Every structure is written in C-alpha cells, then in structure tokens.
Amino acid sequence: MAILSTSLGLTRYRVVEAIPDSLWRESPKRLKDNAFRDIDATTDERSWGWCNIDNMLDMEWAESPPEKGHYLCFSLRLDTRRIPPAVFKKHCMIALAGELEQAKAEGKAFISKDRRREIREMVMLRLRARSLPVPAVFDAVWNMQTGRVLFVSTNAKAKALFEDHFNLTFGLNLEPLTPFFLAASMLGGDAAIARLEALEPSTFV
Amino acid sequence: MDLALAERENTILGQDFLTWLWHASEARRGVFKDKDGREFNLRMEERLSVQGGDGEGLESAVVKSPSGELTEARSGLRSGKKVSRAQLRFERDPEAWQVTLKDNDFSLSGLKTPKIETNDRDDVDPDARVLEKLFLIEQCLELLDGVYREFLGLRLGTAKWTEETRTMRDWIGQGQP
Numbered sequence: 001m002a003i004l005s006t007s008l009g010l011t012r013y014r015v016v017e018a019i020p021d022s023l024w025r026e027s028p029k030r031l032k033d034n035a036f037r038d039i040d041a042t043t044d045e046r047s048w049g050w051c052n053i054d055n056m057l058d059m060e061w062a063e064s065p066p067e068k069g070h071y072l073c074f075s076l077r078l079d080t081r082r083i084p085p086a087v088f089k090k091h092c093m094i095a096l097a098g099e100l101e102q103a104k105a106e107g108k109a110f111i112s113k114d115r116r117r118e119i120r121e122m123v124m125l126r127l128r129a130r131s132l133p134v135p136a137v138f139d140a141v142w143n144m145q146t147g148r149v150l151f152v153s154t155n156a157k158a159k160a161l162f163e164d165h166f167n168l169t170f171g172l173n174l175e176p177l178t179p180f181f182l183a184a185s186m187l188g189g190d191a192a193i194a195r196l197e198a199l200e201p202s203t204f205v
Numbered sequence: 206m207d208l209a210l211a212e213r214e215n216t217i218l219g220q221d222f223l224t225w226l227w228h229a230s231e232a233r234r235g236v237f238k239d240k241d242g243r244e245f246n247l248r249m250e251e252r253l254s255v256q257g258g259d260g261e262g263l264e265s266a267v268v269k270s271p272s273g274e275l276t277e278a279r280s281g282l283r284s285g286k287k288v289s290r291a292q293l294r295f296e297r298d299p300e301a302w303q304v305t306l307k308d309n310d311f312s313l314s315g316l317k318t319p320k321i322e323t324n325d326r327d328d329v330d331p332d333a334r335v336l337e338k339l340f341l342i343e344q345c346l347e348l349l350d351g352v353y354r355e356f357l358g359l360r361l362g363t364a365k366w367t368e369e370t371r372t373m374r375d376w377i378g379q380g381q382p
Contacts, residue, residue, distance in 0.1 A: 004338055008316040012346070053335075068332040071339060141339060150342070154312040178310045179218035180211040183357050186350070195361055201217050202366070204224060204373050205285050 001053055002152045003073075003139045011159055012177040013149040014185055023170065024144055027072055028061060034169040035059040036077040043128040048078040048161060050169070056137045072142040076162050079133035083124065091123045138162065149174060212309070219308030220256070222356050223288035227253070228373045240351050245297035247352065249288075252305065253278045257286035265289060282377045295348050302345040318342055 002008070023030075036049035036059055052058035053066070053073040066074050099111055099119055111119075139152040140162065151162050163174050175181050184193050227249050229237075235246040255278050256265040264286070268278040278288070288308070292315070295302040300319040307314070318341035323333040330336075359365045 001335065004321070004334060006317060008313070008318075008342070010313040010316055010342070012311070012313075064331070069336045069339075071336070073335065143343075154314055176310065178211065178215045179222065179308070179353075180214040182311060182350070182353065183218060186354055186357065187361075192361075196214055196218070199214060199217050199360075202221050202224075202370055203285075204287070204370060204377055205283060 001139060002075075002137065003053070003141060008152060009154040011151045011154055012182075013151065013163075013174040014177055014181065015147050015149065016173040016175050019147050019172065023172075024072070027170070028066055030169050031066055031074055032060065034165065036079070039079055039081075039133050043125050044081070045128065046078065046080050047133070048076060048165065050074045050165070051077040051137070053139055056135060067144075070144045072144055074140055076138045076140060076158070076165060078136045078138070078158070078161065080136070081128050081131050081133045083127045083131060088124065088127060091127060092120055095119050095123050140166075148177075215309045218360070219311065220287035220289060221360060222353060223291050223306065223308055224282065225356055225359070225369065225373065226293075226352065227288055227291065228376050232372070232376065237348075237352055237355075239297070239348055243297070245295060245348060247296075247348070248294050249275070249291050250294050252290075252292040253288060254290040255281035255286035256289035256308075257281070257284065279377070293349075295345060297348070300341075300344075302341075302348075304345060304349075306349070316342065316345065318345060 031050045034049055036051045037047055039047040052061050052063055053075045054064045056075060056077050066072050096111065096116065096119060099115070103111055138158050141150045151159065153159065166172070166174055177185065180196060183196055230248050235248045236244055237247050238244055251271055252269050253275050254265055254267045256263065258264050266277065266281050266286070268275050290305060290307050292303065292305045302318055304316040305314045318338065321334055321337050323329060323337045359369050
C-alpha cells in the first residue's frame with residue numbers, strides 16, 4: 001500500500017460541489033461499477049479503474065471494504081502495455097520485407113502507403129498480444145468528514161487520469177489545492193478571490 | 206476560475222510564501238504556533254531551489270547543503286530570484302515530519318512522517334496502521350496550512366506586507382560583500 005511508504009508524493013484536492021449525504025452509501029457500488037478491468041487476455045494498450053487499496057487484484061472489495069474509519073480508501077490501477085520502439089521497428093522491418101518479397105513475386109515494385117500503415121498496425125497488435133501489461137497503482141484517500149482528497153502521486157498524467165475517473169465515478173469535480181485554490185478555500189468569498197486575482201509579484205531586492 | 210488562469214497567481218503566491226517562510230523561519234529561530242497556540246519548529250533545510258526571470262530568461266538554481274547554510278541560494282535571492290522549491294522540516298515534540306514543497310502547485314514530495322507505532326498484529330484493527338499514517342499526514346498538512354494562513358494574512362494586508370517586505374529586503378541584503 002503506497003500510502004504506508006516511508007516517503008510519499010502527494011497531491012491534495014477539494015471537491016468543488018457539495019457532497020450529497022447519499023454518496024457515501026453509494027460509493028462502494030460506484031467504485032465497483034468503475035473498477036479496473038483486466039486486459040491480460042486482450043491486446044488492449046491500456047486499462048484503468050479502481051481497485052481495493054489493500055489488494056490490487058481485488059476489484060470486488062471482497063478482502064476489505066473501502067471505508068476505513070472516516071476515510072474512503074481506494075486505488076487507481078493503470079495497466080499499460082509498452083512495446084519498446086526498437087522492438088516495434090525491428091518487427092515492422094521484418095513484416096515489410098516479407099510483404100515486399102510477396103509484392104515483387106506478384107510483379108509489383110512497392111508497397112502502398114495505406115498497406116504500410118496496415119502492416120504497422122498489425123505488427124503492433126501482434127506484439128501487444130505477446131506482451132504483458134505493466135501494472136501501476138496509485139492510492140487515493142477521501143476524508144468523509146472534511147471532503148478533502150489525497151492522491152498519492154504528483155505525476156501529471158496519473159493526476160489527470162485520476163481527476164477524470166473520479167468525476168466519471170462520483171459525478172463530482174476535483175480542484176487541486178494549489179497556492180491560489182488553497183488560499184481561496186481558506187479565505188472564502190468573492191471579495192477574497194478578487195484580491196487574490198489582483199496580486200502582483202513582490203519585490204524583495 | 207479556470208485552472209490555467211490561476212497559473213500566474215499560483216506562482217506569485219507559492220514563491221512569495223516559500224521566500225517569506227525562509228525568512229520567517231530564520232527570524233523566529235524556527236518557532237511557529239499551531240492553531241491551538243502550541244509551539245512547533247519549522248525549518249528549511251538541505252535542499253532549496255530558487256528561480257527568477259520568465260519565459261526564455263527563466264533561471265533557476267538548486268542548492269544542496271547538508272549543513273543548512275544555503276549561501277548560494279541566498280545570493281540568488283539578492284539577484285531577484287525567489288524560492289521555488291524547499292525542503293521543510295516540522296518538529297513538534299517528540300515528532301518530526303519532512304516534506305518538499307513546490308511553489309506553483311504545492312505538490313508535496315518526499316513526505317516523511319514520524320514512524321508508525323501500531324504493530325501489524327492480528328489482535329489490532331487491520332486498518333490501524335493506515336489510520337495512524339493518515340492521522341500523521343493530516344497533522345503535517347494542518348501545520349503547513351496554519352503557516353500558509355498566517356502568510357495570507359500578511360500578504361493580503363497592504364500595510365503589513367509592505368512592512369514585511371522591508372524586513373525581508375534587509376535580511377536578504379545581510380552578508381552582502
């Protein structure tokens with residue numbers, strides 16, 4: 001569990017909308033409805049969704065519920081098939097050479113642009129079928145008392161994926177607590193926000 | 206407000222805060238107070254980045270100093286740079302936290318909390334370790350937020366901030382050859 005690591009990278013969020021009381025009751029089902037789906041037996045490049053924070057193989061929350069104290073804990077699992085560019089290039093060369101040989105036998109001297117694209121796509125699918133997806137897991141913790149969310153990563157792509165999937169799952173928008181938004185949430189009110197927006201950089205020399 | 210539109214404000218607030226925090230932590234010998242009036246210690250240590258200019262003229266310097274002197278970073282401040290990333294150490298007896306804070310998004314990296322005391326035994330709640338860890342993380346965020354709130358009180362009060370920047374200017378100029 002990444003949240004228990006000795007050294008953590010964290011992004012903090014606030015939920016923009018008011019959180020309906022019923023949401024906490026519905027959340028285990030919402031998590032399951034948007035759980036991670038395995039792609040080991042497919043040729044899909046990527047798959048992502050929620051899994052149990054205690055076990056990335058548990059997409060049914062059979063091992064433990066997502067509620068821990070007053071926190072809702074879950075993980076974003078992202079599996080990706082990565083074909084190294086050099087491997088892809090080599091197999092494209094092999095496939096194109098075979099295709100060219102066949103074309104010559106049929107009296108043609110070249111392979112059309114469209115056919116080359118088709119061959120590249122076929123090679124990619126073949127290689128994907130032979131490669132295993134690499135799993136990555138990012139923990140998330142939602143404080144049900146404050147409504148604040150902690151995401152255990154500072155990676156921009158992981159954050160974007162988390163924000164989108166959170167919105168899809170719960171129908172709520174996340175606002176990262178950057179200096180401006182943290183200040184706005186602390187001060188509250190339009191007048192304070194207008195003052196923050198009018199700030200000019202300070203000069204210390 | 207659109208996230209991209211807040212980029213300018215994020216950098217202004219983040220850099221002003223971290224630069225102020227460096228000064229404040231030295232001026233007060235690291236002593237701050239939490240929301241309950243309990244004292245804690247906050248210091249910038251070992252690693253610090255300063256940044257100045259913008260666009261193609263953007264310049265930054267990363268300073269690592271195990272002794273905590275950070276002389277090179279201070280000379281960066283004298284040339285108009287501001288703190289863009291800092292390693293902070295919070296201490297509230299007997300506990301200590303360490304975290305690196307980035308200026309423009311307040312992302313937290315390398316957060317080290319005090320050690321979890323709860324054992325991984327069968328007779329304790331299986332969630333006890335996670336709950337203790339979350340409690341420790343939230344304590345650190347609470348201390349950080351308290352200091353940020355204090356900064357905002359100064360930064361948004363025109364007269365207070367003018368006075369504060371004057372003091373900071375003197376501090377930055379100290380030790381100038």
